[in-house]
Amino acid sequence: MLVRAHVLVCGGTGCLSSKSEQIVTRFNEVLNELGLNKEIQVIMTGCFGFCEKGPIVIVYPDEVFYSKVELSDVDAICTEHLLKGRVYQPKVYHDITEEDRSKVTGFSQIGFYNRQLRIALRNCGVIDPFSIDEYIGRNGYEALGKAVTEMSPIEVINELTKSGLRGRGGGGFPTGTKWKFAYNNQASQKYIICNADEGDPGAFMDRAILEGDPHSIIEAMAIGGFAIGASQGYIYVRAEYPIAVERMQHAINQAYEYGLLGKRIFNTDFRFDLEIRLGAGAFVCGEETALIASIEGERGMPRNKPPFPAEKGLWGKPTVINNVETFANIPIILLNGATWFQQIGTEKSKGTKVFALGGKINNTGLVEIPMGTTLREVIFDIGGGIPNQKKFKAVQTGGPSGGCLTSEHLDTQIDYDNLISLGSMMGSGGMIIMDENNCMVDVARFFLEFTVDESCGKCTPCREGTKRMLELLEKITSGMGTLEDIEKLEKLAHMIKDASLCGLGQTAPNPVLSTLENFKQEYIAHVVDKKCPAGVCKELLHYRITDQCIGCGKCKRNCPVDCISGDKREIHIINQLACIKCGTCQTACPVHAIVVD
Amino acid sequence: MKTLEDLKKMRDEMSKKISLRENKNGLRVVVGMATCGITAGARPILTTILEEVSKNNLTDVTVSQVGCIGECALEPIVEVYDAEGKRTTYAKVTKDVARKIVQSHIMNHEVVMSNLIQSFK
Numbered sequence: 279m280l281v282r283a284h285v286l287v288c289g290g291t292g293c294l295s296s297k298s299e300q301i302v303t304r305f306n307e308v309l310n311e312l313g314l315n316k317e318i319q320v321i322m323t324g325c326f327g328f329c330e331k332g333p334i335v336i337v338y339p340d341e342v343f344y345s346k347v348e349l350s351d352v353d354a355i356c357t358e359h360l361l362k363g364r365v366y367q368p369k370v371y372h373d374i375t376e377e378d379r380s381k382v383t384g385f386s387q388i389g390f391y392n393r394q395l396r397i398a399l400r401n402c403g404v405i406d407p408f409s410i411d412e413y414i415g416r417n418g419y420e421a422l423g424k425a426v427t428e429m430s431p432i433e434v435i436n437e438l439t440k441s442g443l444r445g446r447g448g449g450g451f452p453t454g455t456k457w458k459f460a461y462n463n464q465a466s467q468k469y470i471i472c473n474a475d476e477g478d479p480g481a482f483m484d485r486a487i488l489e490g491d492p493h494s495i496i497e498a499m500a501i502g503g504f505a506i507g508a509s510q511g512y513i514y515v516r517a518e519y520p521i522a523v524e525r526m527q528h529a530i531n532q533a534y535e536y537g538l539l540g541k542r543i544f545n546t547d548f549r550f551d552l553e554i555r556l557g558a559g560a561f562v563c564g565e566e567t568a569l570i571a572s573i574e575g576e577r578g579m580p581r582n583k584p585p586f587p588a589e590k591g592l593w594g595k596p597t598v599i600n601n602v603e604t605f606a607n608i609p610i611i612l613l614n615g616a617t618w619f620q621q622i623g624t625e626k627s628k629g630t631k632v633f634a635l636g637g638k639i640n641n642t643g644l645v646e647i648p649m650g651t652t653l654r655e656v657i658f659d660i661g662g663g664i665p666n667q668k669k670f671k672a673v674q675t676g677g678p679s680g681g682c683l684t685s686e687h688l689d690t691q692i693d694y695d696n697l698i699s700l701g702s703m704m705g706s707g708g709m710i711i712m713d714e715n716n717c718m719v720d721v722a723r724f725f726l727e728f729t730v731d732e733s734c735g736k737c738t739p740c741r742e743g744t745k746r747m748l749e750l751l752e753k754i755t756s757g758m759g760t761l762e763d764i765e766k767l768e769k770l771a772h773m774i775k776d777a778s779l780c781g782l783g784q785t786a787p788n789p790v791l792s793t794l795e796n797f798k799q800e801y802i803a804h805v806v807d808k809k810c811p812a813g814v815c816k817e818l819l820h821y822r823i824t825d826q827c828i829g830c831g832k833c834k835r836n837c838p839v840d841c842i843s844g845d846k847r848e849i850h851i852i853n854q855l856a857c858i859k860c861g862t863c864q865t866a867c868p869v870h871a872i873v874v875d
Numbered sequence: 876m877k878t879l880e881d882l883k884k885m886r887d888e889m890s891k892k893i894s895l896r897e898n899k900n901g902l903r904v905v906v907g908m909a910t911c912g913i914t915a916g917a918r919p920i921l922t923t924i925l926e927e928v929s930k931n932n933l934t935d936v937t938v939s940q941v942g943c944i945g946e947c948a949l950e951p952i953v954e955v956y957d958a959e960g961k962r963t964t965y966a967k968v969t970k971d972v973a974r975k976i977v978q979s980h981i982m983n984h985e986v987v988m989s990n991l992i993q994s995f996k
Binding site for chain 2: 415
């Protein structure tokens, strides 16, 4: 019997945690009962990217996109859609009006997907990550075969240089150039490493690729090994990504079985071995020299550069380290050619970039867009805008190393150089959206708290400096700050930037500097007026009962610290000294008589 | 896996199996599979069409099932939509007619006149 339909269920971390594994089991049970198990195949894939609407189920060939599927919906989808052919409307995702729906034939036309261009994520949500066969069916390992049998190492490197691919992990260094350095360094042994130590809060594209398309990383690393002359590769991934680790290991085993790793790959003399190394999840281990130290079994601490890893890397041998997303681009560049890749993107930034949309945005998830797309398109067209009719305030790119951009910058075309010139950076691609209810001083404090936690302590500017900056920020958010503190903060930020040993310290002050640049008036409001305009910093809030009060006593009864007094039918009063600013009274008040200022 | 040719052979085989998941621009064939259609024998018709489509490697053709289109007396009903959405409706389709629909209509753009719904009215 021929398979007539495929049911794809998302198996990314997000959907798995909302029971997508049980959904797959239930699908198989029901299809068995209906006798459809031979003609309909259920496949668990990697992440579809639209995590906000998970768990997601897609039915092909009809291209129907079911969102927020619950276990109880599975029976209806099976009996209605798969047996009788009537799409189960209650769970179909739509982002358009009723009239337009008849014109839409598939989910690829919905707003979240139709502006995306998926290169790095080309197989995520399309193939079963446990099946090497499906990867091969999507032209997998062909680029490796082409490289080792038809090209010379330097031809591979030249093709990559010509494509203009730059590192997707944050720095944006040209990948071809990096490979060339390692190629030119003669040594008895060289190494290639995949940096999968994804640490930015809010970024999860590397995890999605490892989970959804693990073979693309294996293939790209083998190509890299061939190009620079390395016979050993390591994938450095954090242990807190258990699903990614499991799928990656499974994929490596399959590749060995098929002879795509190991000795005599494609009947040539090329040999390549690949191993996974687990990290403990320290942010600093994303820095390449710290990562190398961690693989060697040392403490994960960076060292001075030069010598760069391409010269003296793992165990003192020439080593190339690339990020997961960078690797994911490589096989398809070799297959389609550098000229194809060059046509996508802007003058200096070629190709696409994956962003993890988060924060105050309707469509949380992973999006891949061509370089040069504007922030406005990403946030409002793909991301669906800000929830609850709130006003857009800022977008933070680049995680703890990046900066905040304002509504003035919304029409900026996204690429490496544009973001840097505005005082932010691409980073690994976290994009956190903030609305009018976010306090920018508090945002800066949050990111600095993260870097203080993650600083390895090797160099003084980062270890001591970031801590002092955090103290100053805490002083400001608690209402004790002065104008002098803001000056000190800025001075210290520049010192840390200039004097720190590695990228972590050098970029740690960015969130503070960019909020100081774009939102100085908020800092001033905190220290001069002792007010938090967004209403976030608790110490600066004052709950006050207005004369709307009807004296019902609800606030008094609900207050956890008994700081509200007043007689029945009289206006009540809050004792400001005892108030802990929890907001319980405001919620309890039936006549909205309690205001914050 | 020893050579690039082995790999390509395997790719061709596998890509056929997963081609269902690609966007298609070609014809769309739908079979009415509501209660009326199923009792009139729509399931073997669907199977026949699927087999015929895969036998002839018609990767750009989508085959799916739909509900009742309201002419229950004329089931099994098969409809063919072209790329512009124009449809041709066949009624009282048998296995033989189903094969003919694939071979002449889908592969050679010649409508199977004998079973057009108009001829039963």
